Amino acid sequence: MATVSLKNLVKKYGSLEVVHAINLDVADREFVALVGPSGCGKSTTLRMIAGLEAISGGHIHIGDREVNNLPPRQRNISMVFQSYALYPHMTVAENMGFSLKIAGRSQDVIASAVADAAKTLGLEELLDRRPSQLSGGQRQRVAMGRAIVRHPDVFLFDEPLSNLDAKLRMQMRTEIKKLHAKVQSTVIYVTHDQVEAMTLADRIVIMRDGHIEQVGPPEEVFRRPATRFVAGFIGSPTMNLHDAVVGDSKLIFGNGDTLPLPAQFRDRVTAGQKVIFGLRPDDLYPTGHGIHSGEAAEVHAVEVPVSLTEPLGNETLVFAEFAGQDWISRMLNPKTLRSGDKVELSFDLSQSHLFDAQSEKSLRG
Amino acid sequence: MRGWKPAPHVLLLLPAFVVLAAVVVVPLLLSLYSSFTPFRLTRPDTIYTFIGFRNYQRLFADMEFWAAFGRTVLLLTIALNLEMVLGLFLALLVEKATRGQRLLRTIMMFPMMFSPILVGFQFKFMFNDNIGLVNNALQSLGLTDQAIPWLIDGKLAFTSILIAEVWSSTSVFAIFILAGLMAMPKEPLEAAKVDGCTPLQSFRYVTWPFIMPFAFIAMTIRSLDIARAYDIVKIMTDGGPAKRTEILWTLISRTAYSDARMGLANAMAYVAIFLSILFTVMFFRQLAKARQQIGAEW
Ligand SMILES: Nc1ncnc2c1ncn2[C@@H]1O[C@H](COP(=O)(O)OP(=O)(O)O)[C@@H](O)[C@H]1O
Ligand SMILES: [Mg+2]
Numbered sequence A: 001m002a003t004v005s006l007k008n009l010v011k012k013y014g015s016l017e018v019v020h021a022i023n024l025d026v027a028d029r030e031f032v033a034l035v036g037p038s039g040c041g042k043s044t045t046l047r048m049i050a051g052l053e054a055i056s057g058g059h060i061h062i063g064d065r066e067v068n069n070l071p072p073r074q075r076n077i078s079m080v081f082q083s084y085a086l087y088p089h090m091t092v093a094e095n096m097g098f099s100l101k102i103a104g105r106s107q108d109v110i111a112s113a114v115a116d117a118a119k120t121l122g123l124e125e126l127l128d129r130r131p132s133q134l135s136g137g138q139r140q141r142v143a144m145g146r147a148i149v150r151h152p153d154v155f156l157f158d159e160p161l162s163n164l165d166a167k168l169r170m171q172m173r174t175e176i177k178k179l180h181a182k183v184q185s186t187v188i189y190v191t192h193d194q195v196e197a198m199t200l201a202d203r204i205v206i207m208r209d210g211h212i213e214q215v216g217p218p219e220e221v222f223r224r225p226a227t228r229f230v231a232g233f234i235g236s237p238t239m240n241l242h243d244a245v246v247g248d249s250k251l252i253f254g255n256g257d258t259l260p261l262p263a264q265f266r267d268r269v270t271a272g273q274k275v276i277f278g279l280r281p282d283d284l285y286p287t288g289h290g291i292h293s294g295e296a297a298e299v300h301a302v303e304v305p306v307s308l309t310e311p312l313g314n315e316t317l318v319f320a321e322f323a324g325q326d327w328i329s330r331m332l333n334p335k336t337l338r339s340g341d342k343v344e345l346s347f348d349l350s351q352s353h354l355f356d357a358q359s360e361k362s363l364r365g
Numbered sequence B: 001m002r003g004w005k006p007a008p009h010v011l012l013l014l015p016a017f018v019v020l021a022a023v024v025v026v027p028l029l030l031s032l033y034s035s036f037t038p039f040r041l042t043r044p045d046t047i048y049t050f051i052g053f054r055n056y057q058r059l060f061a062d063m064e065f066w067a068a069f070g071r072t073v074l075l076l077t078i079a080l081n082l083e084m085v086l087g088l089f090l091a092l093l094v095e096k097a098t099r100g101q102r103l104l105r106t107i108m109m110f111p112m113m114f115s116p117i118l119v120g121f122q123f124k125f126m127f128n129d130n131i132g133l134v135n136n137a138l139q140s141l142g143l144t145d146q147a148i149p150w151l152i153d154g155k156l157a158f159t160s161i162l163i164a165e166v167w168s169s170t171s172v173f174a175i176f177i178l179a180g181l182m183a184m185p186k187e188p189l190e191a192a193k194v195d196g197c198t199p200l201q202s203f204r205y206v207t208w209p210f211i212m213p214f215a216f217i218a219m220t221i222r223s224l225d226i227a228r229a230y231d232i233v234k235i236m237t238d239g240g241p242a243k244r245t246e247i248l249w250t251l252i253s254r255t256a257y258s259d260a261r262m263g264l265a266n267a268m269a270y271v272a273i274f275l276s277i278l279f280t281v282m283f284f285r286q287l288a289k290a291r292q293q294i295g296a297e298w
Helices: A042-050 A092-103 A107-121 A136-151 A166-183 A194-200 A218-223 A228-233 B007-034 B044-048 B053-062 B065-096 B103-114 B116-126 B133-138 B153-183 B187-194 B199-227 B231-236 B248-259 B262-293
Strands: A004-013 A016-026 A031-035 A055-064 A079-080 A154-158 A186-191 A202-207 A211-216 A240-246 A250-253 A258-260 A276-281 A284-286 A299-311 A313-323 A325-332 A340-347 A355-356
Touching: A004 A042, A016 A042, A016 A211, A031 A042, A031 A194, A042 A055, A042 A154, A079 A218, A079 B187, A092 A107, A092 A136, A092 B199, A107 A136, A107 A355, A136 A166, A166 A194, A186 A194, A186 A325, A194 A218, A202 A218, A202 A228, A211 A218, A211 A228, A211 B153, A228 A240, A228 A276, A228 A355, A250 A276, A258 A299, A313 A340, A355 B187, B007 B262, B044 B116, B053 B133, B053 B262, B065 B103, B065 B153, B065 B199, B065 B248, B065 B262, B116 B133, B116 B153, B116 B231, B153 B199, B153 B231, B187 B199, B231 B248, B248 B262
Parallel strands: A031 A186, A031 A202, A079 A154, A154 A186, A284 A325
Antiparallel strands: A004 A016, A004 A055, A202 A211, A240 A250, A240 A276, A250 A258, A276 A355, A284 A340, A299 A313, A299 A340, A313 A325
16 A cells, blocks of 8 residues: 655656646545546556656655656556456466466465455456457456456556446446455546546546646535636536626626626626636526525526527436527426527526636636 | 250369369379389389389388488478577567668568579578688688688588578568567556566566467478478588488489489478478467467457
8 A cells, every 4th residue: 555646747758748747646545536638648647657658757656665767567556458458368367367476476375366356356257268258348357357466556547447338337437436445555547537537536636738737526626626627627518618708796798798796706806807607507507497406695597598408307408598608507307498498597606617718727716 | 065065163163173283283193193103204114113102112211311301300490490589589679679660671571582592602602611701701800710611511511501591581580570579469568567577577478479379370481491492402512511411302303303213202202291291280280279379360
């Protein structure tokens, strides 16, 4: 068990810098998810921690050891690859026991460790098969088995579920969570899927273009996104984000439509400031169909035309037009709406976000 | 022939059958038959005398034949092993090259572009004890003070032939193994690193099993090559000195054309072909096993 700490970690490919001096401290037994759009440097960061990629600057500590120049085999880590990376010529049992065999453990130790892992992952029946005889989900399990057999200090996952179909992905997500509760190791988990990050991690690290945008528990990055980017990345459906200019106690949108300036931002903006207004679909609902049962303090209602609806059963996403833009709202206990209908939308402004248009940073305190 | 009308598909295939029969089946049967006769090129009517297995009996008691047979197997064994090791080494080096790999691959194939006859002449010149490059170099460097009789001493001549053979064909192994290395998925290697492997262990447990099938393909091809080796030996030593480098096919051609004993030569040839088939079957078995091991989809 160990902590992981990155200090001013840099990666350059030639003259191209893809990871820019990032800092991150992962606590012992913590489950941290690195999330961000593809190409933002998540895998590169993970591979530097693993030792598969040389670092171009900064420091990496695992526990109290600086591992900057140690080869992967001396870092006591396990990694699960996106493509599983199983050894095609070995059976499932041999795949899982390989690290122990290399470490020179006895046959008995290996056999019992493999049996343990197989039991945890439900692989007992498959131990004599080769990877080519397994389904995607089974290969995924073997890859995880291979990782847990050696009781590493740190588990590294690089998009382990992205090659699975949606149903299997959800199932494996649950299993990974159970597994973490059981093995109690430090985990660094890379994914481009924010739902995966939200559901699994103790803390989420949101990356963008080789920078860290925000670090925090799922609840916090959801409730209090530090930047426009995080606000747009976390949450599904995505937050409504529209440009506006601060007027006298109001926000003026491009076409002249206005909303009252939310109370919490009154002292934080100046008239004429260009901002981005953000409101999650959960906080924008046809009046009477919102999440919050008691009407919140700061609700502003506007009648707008419906452009499109997406019924999901227990709720319906309503796309409506306001201020010349499309807004997504979430309607609970849905009633039937057709495009062209007029609907009264409630804007729960107490839940709204404002970002400076220039810096894209949150204007919240 | 009126009234006999073969079906169209028979008619259409007929030319192919006729050609195949004329150029493959008939000569094959004829040569097989002649190995049961005392056929001599100088006395054509001997082909009608059937003598059963007498050529074969004679062969099996013939020390000269078995010496050539053994020498061929020896040449094959040493050359294959050497080429395997050198080819593997070359392939690993070239695969590591991040720049100019294309050029290196092309250069690597140069030896294959020369006719074996020319390779024979070239090495004959290089190993010449008087004017050869090798002796001159050795003497200029002060490594020896007298000419080494490369092609005159039996053992040295065999070694010289071996060197020429290895030089000309190591690239077959290198190319096949390189193809294997390039087709290999990189993730298992990374997994091995994380699993604690040293570079040597990664090679032993991950890389090697993967490229083994490719090595076996090269071995099959090269074993056939060497089992029918003729030109390089013919040019460099012509089986000499005193038949010390006589291999199967130099012996067979000598028996057939110089001694004009075609029947006997054909008997030898069939034994030689049997040897080739043996090696092919052996390596194909290994190949199938190795392929199954890595779960190859080709
Ligand atoms: N070997 C490489 N050479 C050059 N650029 C690379 C290399 N590997 C990755 N990159 C670049 O680094 C950036 C980050 O890549 P990566 O870490 O794989 O992103 P992701 O967040 O999708 O995992 C990308 O822009 C990618 O093009
Ligand atoms: Mg990636």
